[in-house]
Amino acid sequence: MSEVFEFFLIFHVAFPLLIFELPLIKRKFKFNRVALIVGSLLPDIIDKPLLFMNLGSGRGISHTILFILISFMILHLIVKKKTDISVLFLLGMVFHLILDLPEVPLFFPFISYEFILIEVPLELWLYTLFNDPTVYLTEIAGFLILIFILINNRLFNRKDIVNFLKRNTDSVTRQNTTEPFKN
């Protein structure tokens, strides 16, 4: 029963952020981490409230390839095709579905899946969070990853954190360091 309700909130954010700490990616690309974070949480932002309010499983809505493609295309147009936002949002959702595997109805509604309904979802989530080692150890790992990212990027005040989230500060710092030589 608890297996179907493993829900890793912190880890869902921490894992994609960690991937984007890889020097190979970080030095090369312009990207917006807010978009990555929103994408990495969106599937659960949509289905968990429905579940908690006993309105049914929203998994067939938000945990499908169809959903992530449509929401990516909508955002891509809204942000005027800025890929450092839209592609990062898409990657966040892709990471989310990968981390949720195998309990993901990827091809819904083209293929039918059995959705498990839980009578007391909020209680079960809190119960598994504190009693299921897979859940709490993963969440602790996620928390430690976030601390590592803060230290690794020397993010010790709010302004630096906001900058880090909005743009890839690695490329920004490089631009700043080259400026004096131009003058």
Ligand SMILES: [Zn+2]
């Ligand atoms: Zn999920």
